[in-house]
Amino acid sequence: MNHISDYLTQHKDRFLNELIELLKMPSVSADPAFSQDVLDTAEKVKIALLDAGCTTAEIHETAGYPIVYGERIIDSDLPTVLVYGHYDVQPADPLELWDSPPYEPVIKKTAEHPEGAIYARGACDDKGQMYMHVKALEFMVKTDQLPCNVKFMIEGEEEVGSDNLEIYVANNKEKLKNDIILISDTGMIANDVPSVTTGLRGLSYVEVQVTGPNRDVHSGLYGGAVANPINILAKMIASLHDENNRVTIPGFYDKVEELSQDERAEMAKAPFDLEEYKKALDIEAVYGEKGYSTNERNSIRPTLDVNGIWGGYIGEGAKTVIASKAYAKISMRLVPNQDWKAITELFISHFESIAPKGVTVKVTPHHGGQGYVTPINTIGYKAASKAYETTFGKKPIPQRGGGSIPIVALFEKELESKTILMGFGLDSDAIHSPNEHFGVWNYLKGIETIPYFYQYFTELSN
Amino acid sequence: MNHISDYLTQHKDRFLNELIELLKMPSVSADPAFSQDVLDTAEKVKIALLDAGCTTAEIHETAGYPIVYGERIIDSDLPTVLVYGHYDVQPADPLELWDSPPYEPVIKKTAEHPEGAIYARGACDDKGQMYMHVKALEFMVKTDQLPCNVKFMIEGEEEVGSDNLEIYVANNKEKLKNDIILISDTGMIANDVPSVTTGLRGLSYVEVQVTGPNRDVHSGLYGGAVANPINILAKMIASLHDENNRVTIPGFYDKVEELSQDERAEMAKAPFDLEEYKKALDIEAVYGEKGYSTNERNSIRPTLDVNGIWGGYIGEGAKTVIASKAYAKISMRLVPNQDWKAITELFISHFESIAPKGVTVKVTPHHGGQGYVTPINTIGYKAASKAYETTFGKKPIPQRGGGSIPIVALFEKELESKTILMGFGLDSDAIHSPNEHFGVWNYLKGIETIPYFYQYFTELSN
Numbered sequence: 001m002n003h004i005s006d007y008l009t010q011h012k013d014r015f016l017n018e019l020i021e022l023l024k025m026p027s028v029s030a031d032p033a034f035s036q037d038v039l040d041t042a043e044k045v046k047i048a049l050l051d052a053g054c055t056t057a058e059i060h061e062t063a064g065y066p067i068v069y070g071e072r073i074i075d076s077d078l079p080t081v082l083v084y085g086h087y088d089v090q091p092a093d094p095l096e097l098w099d100s101p102p103y104e105p106v107i108k109k110t111a112e113h114p115e116g117a118i119y120a121r122g123a124c125d126d127k128g129q130m131y132m133h134v135k136a137l138e139f140m141v142k143t144d145q146l147p148c149n150v151k152f153m154i155e156g157e158e159e160v161g162s163d164n165l166e167i168y169v170a171n172n173k174e175k176l177k178n179d180i181i182l183i184s185d186t187g188m189i190a191n192d193v194p195s196v197t198t199g200l201r202g203l204s205y206v207e208v209q210v211t212g213p214n215r216d217v218h219s220g221l222y223g224g225a226v227a228n229p230i231n232i233l234a235k236m237i238a239s240l241h242d243e244n245n246r247v248t249i250p251g252f253y254d255k256v257e258e259l260s261q262d263e264r265a266e267m268a269k270a271p272f273d274l275e276e277y278k279k280a281l282d283i284e285a286v287y288g289e290k291g292y293s294t295n296e297r298n299s300i301r302p303t304l305d306v307n308g309i310w311g312g313y314i315g316e317g318a319k320t321v322i323a324s325k326a327y328a329k330i331s332m333r334l335v336p337n338q339d340w341k342a343i344t345e346l347f348i349s350h351f352e353s354i355a356p357k358g359v360t361v362k363v364t365p366h367h368g369g370q371g372y373v374t375p376i377n378t379i380g381y382k383a384a385s386k387a388y389e390t391t392f393g394k395k396p397i398p399q400r401g402g403g404s405i406p407i408v409a410l411f412e413k414e415l416e417s418k419t420i421l422m423g424f425g426l427d428s429d430a431i432h433s434p435n436e437h438f439g440v441w442n443y444l445k446g447i448e449t450i451p452y453f454y455q456y457f458t459e460l461s462n
Numbered sequence: 463m464n465h466i467s468d469y470l471t472q473h474k475d476r477f478l479n480e481l482i483e484l485l486k487m488p489s490v491s492a493d494p495a496f497s498q499d500v501l502d503t504a505e506k507v508k509i510a511l512l513d514a515g516c517t518t519a520e521i522h523e524t525a526g527y528p529i530v531y532g533e534r535i536i537d538s539d540l541p542t543v544l545v546y547g548h549y550d551v552q553p554a555d556p557l558e559l560w561d562s563p564p565y566e567p568v569i570k571k572t573a574e575h576p577e578g579a580i581y582a583r584g585a586c587d588d589k590g591q592m593y594m595h596v597k598a599l600e601f602m603v604k605t606d607q608l609p610c611n612v613k614f615m616i617e618g619e620e621e622v623g624s625d626n627l628e629i630y631v632a633n634n635k636e637k638l639k640n641d642i643i644l645i646s647d648t649g650m651i652a653n654d655v656p657s658v659t660t661g662l663r664g665l666s667y668v669e670v671q672v673t674g675p676n677r678d679v680h681s682g683l684y685g686g687a688v689a690n691p692i693n694i695l696a697k698m699i700a701s702l703h704d705e706n707n708r709v710t711i712p713g714f715y716d717k718v719e720e721l722s723q724d725e726r727a728e729m730a731k732a733p734f735d736l737e738e739y740k741k742a743l744d745i746e747a748v749y750g751e752k753g754y755s756t757n758e759r760n761s762i763r764p765t766l767d768v769n770g771i772w773g774g775y776i777g778e779g780a781k782t783v784i785a786s787k788a789y790a791k792i793s794m795r796l797v798p799n800q801d802w803k804a805i806t807e808l809f810i811s812h813f814e815s816i817a818p819k820g821v822t823v824k825v826t827p828h829h830g831g832q833g834y835v836t837p838i839n840t841i842g843y844k845a846a847s848k849a850y851e852t853t854f855g856k857k858p859i860p861q862r863g864g865g866s867i868p869i870v871a872l873f874e875k876e877l878e879s880k881t882i883l884m885g886f887g888l889d890s891d892a893i894h895s896p897n898e899h900f901g902v903w904n905y906l907k908g909i910e911t912i913p914y915f916y917q918y919f920t921e922l923s924n
Binding site: 031032090091160161187201203205207212213214215217218219220221222224225226227230231233234237238241281286287288294297301303305311313314317318319321326327328331333357358366402427431432434 | 491492493494553556559621622623663665667669675676677679680681682683684685686687688692693696697699700701703743744745746747748749750751756759760763764765767768769770771773774775776777778779780781783784785788789790791793818819820821822828863864865892894896897
């Protein structure tokens with residue numbers, strides 16, 4: 001890869017400005033209020049792919065938001081890289097906690113990002129990381145160094161479960177045929193500790209509703225005499241963990257892959273400073289399943305977390321009411337071998353079974369996906385490792401991630417190819433949170449590293 | 463009391479229309495957005511008092527919403543009745559559950575109210591019940607039958623804790639001097655089972671906040687590894703009751719008055735149909751403290767209920783976030799001898815003590831008040847009993863109420879007079895709920911009964 005540093009130096013400002021323009025578009029897939037913005041963003045991504053050198057780029061309609069597909073096929077005998085990313089973003093609320101508006105990107109220097117970071121919803125997850133691939137393609141095409149074929153599949157529903165992508169992939173196996181799938185939608189340990197994510201957790205996301213009296217009632221007249229749906233919901237949620245913080249749903253751990261002591265010892269070698277971790281979150285202590293370390297708890301162990309709860313009077317002041325209904329959104333992160341549909345069923349039947357008389361319970365599954373583990377002895381992993389070694393000066397650490405990209409397991413099943421997760425964000429980038437950001441250094445480092453992956457993958461494929 | 467029936471027949475439509483005009487004013491004291499409406503309502507009440515025959519009616523400013531004071535003193539040797547009521551109302555939300563807009567009163571016939579009921583926020587609590595007293599005065603004055611002196615004290619902060627009324631009462635003891643306090647802000651058992659409330663529960667209302675990480679974080683990256691404030695809040699709330707649904711706060715029951723078996727047997731004679739109660743609320747079973755009946759649970763026993771809970775993502779769809787903060791509004795109904803300030807302190811120290819490491823907890827007291835029990839061997843109670851007997855054809859049943867009028871205990875302490883609680887609403891009137899209403903029959907029956915109370919109280923005082 002000749003001239004990549006020069007090319008970056010020359011085009012750095014434009015690369016940043018193009019990303020900033022993309023970040024100005026509030027492509028929130030979860031909220032119908034933003035539907036036109038989501039559609040506009042798809043169009044913008046299509047044009048960016050054509051500008052970067054795709055010979056074809058198309059908007060493929062689905063039952064939901066469209067998939068942007070692009071490709072540059074140079075020789076059918078050469079390997080094909082399929083890049084997956086998403087152009088939709090998480091909702092930005094709570095808005096009042098943002099230091100600058102989520103769709104008015106600004107670059108600010110921080111301790112972790114002395115060269116500055118772009119602050120905006122989607123900066124890291126996933127517009128910034130997806131756009132690195134577009135700009136890497138531009139570099140390879142413009143300098144005539146693209147060593148293989150490339151396909152892009154950029155979706156608009158990753159943050160709401162990728163339901164329509166599943167159908168799209170199943171119906172377009174031939175079009176999407178590839179030798180390796182490349183995704184940047186995860187993070188790395190630190191700017192001087194590159195890592196490649198070799199595992200992802202699965203997900204089951206449900207919403208629960210507990211109904212007591214058929215109407216809100218006065219807490220003086222009915223207090224203590226009828227089941228209060230909020231108290232009951234709290235009790236039911238509390239009962240989902242035991243005193244060791246293990247999930248109490250019968251069968252929940254049945255298929256959980258137990259790592260050997262050797263594997264756990266290997267994992268424990270990754271650099272991690274508990275005091276810094278606590279300091280960064282401003283917490284006095286960590287909290288989780290007994291018998292596991294923090295890094296194990298957020299990667300190789302399944303979890304159950306309430307993501308939202310509401311019921312009764314939540315306005316200013318006081319209202320002495322017993323609500324008719326209380327609600328919660330609950331998600332479970334799953335590990336390989338836990339089937340998300342089976343776990344969802346286990347949750348539903350357990351949650352219904354623990355409801356006391358006097359309330360009724362409704363559980364609605366939102367979405368989910370399987371966990372994933374990738375081996376490190378493949379040419380895909382080796383190419384990635386070599387690419388990092390070239391640009392970072394050191395080999396990346398293989399690391400299990402705690403997040404979920406539900407579609408990865410599906411890719412393997414439907415397209416019969418492995419996925420390489422080259423993430424360039426940091427855990428502190430506040431994805432899904434107020435003040436999400438992405439380091440300028442990380443953005444450019446990604447653009448610099450990706451072309452080497454193409455080069456080594458093509459070489460190793462021979 | 464001559465001609466009361468005739469007077470009612472003649473003025474019934476006007477009495478209803480005047481109340482309807484009052485109900486159109488959204489005097490929500492809890493929400494600053496309605497502050498002008500609250501002030502306008504005070505002004506309207508003042509004019510209504512003058513129109514009804516008060517010789518003086520004044521708006522008395524406080525640090526919050528004003529108190530409307532009116533009086534008609536006919537002879538300082540005669541006894542004085544002090545009428546207390548409130549012109550503020552509970553918030554109307556959730557608005558979507560109202561069948562008609564809360565501030566556009568309509569009269570509809572129901573099974574319980576074959577003569578129709580007025581549907582509006584405040585119809586029963588307390589504008590309708592308060593206005594019965596204004597119209598009863600009008601009758602007595604216009605027909606020259608007022609047998610004693612009367613004072614009105616109508617406040618605008620009952621629904622938010624009456625903080626400023628406390629100060630007002632303490633500072634105006636001479637002005638408010640009286641022989642009996644008369645309040646209609648409770649209910650009766652049924653239209654053919656009149657009752658007088660002889661006890662009220664006290665109240666302690668607090669808001670709690672649980673903070674985990676210093677920002678919302680991604681549930682994939684941090685799930686299972688840090689304390690989730692919503693899960694912790696649920697666990698803390700759940701732990702506030704034991705398996706017998708008794709409150710677990712140490713010392714909570716220490717001063718609770720235990721009724722004798724005889725007293726409980728007497729209470730159990732009040733007509734009550736558990737099947738109808740469950741049917742009206744659409745619940746399969748009642749729920750509450752072990753060893754007590756429904757009517758005991760909601761009157762002579764203290765309770766702890768969550769009135770509102772919120773945290774995390776509560777919008778449409780799914781967001782995989784772990785919230786930084788979770789909140790709940792919690793109220794405790796207290797029984798006589800439980801001091802609300804002491805109970806609030808017990809709650810705060812207990813709640814803080816059960817917070818696990820990894821979260822911080824803040825408890826903010828909202829308001830509270832003492833419980834109250836009134837004896838039935840006073841001339842006030844006897845006058846009320848006789849008044850009901852005259853207009854209902856049967857003696858009222860003395861009944862402990864589950865609600866709280868925190869100011870009643872204060873009246874006794876500061877003004878050294880007893881309170882008679884003549885309520886004409888029904889439990890099914892949905893006060894504090896959507897579709898609050900007040901029977902037209904009940905409204906008119908109140909106006910008919912109140913003048914007899916004045917007559918008998920004056921006679922018995924001699």
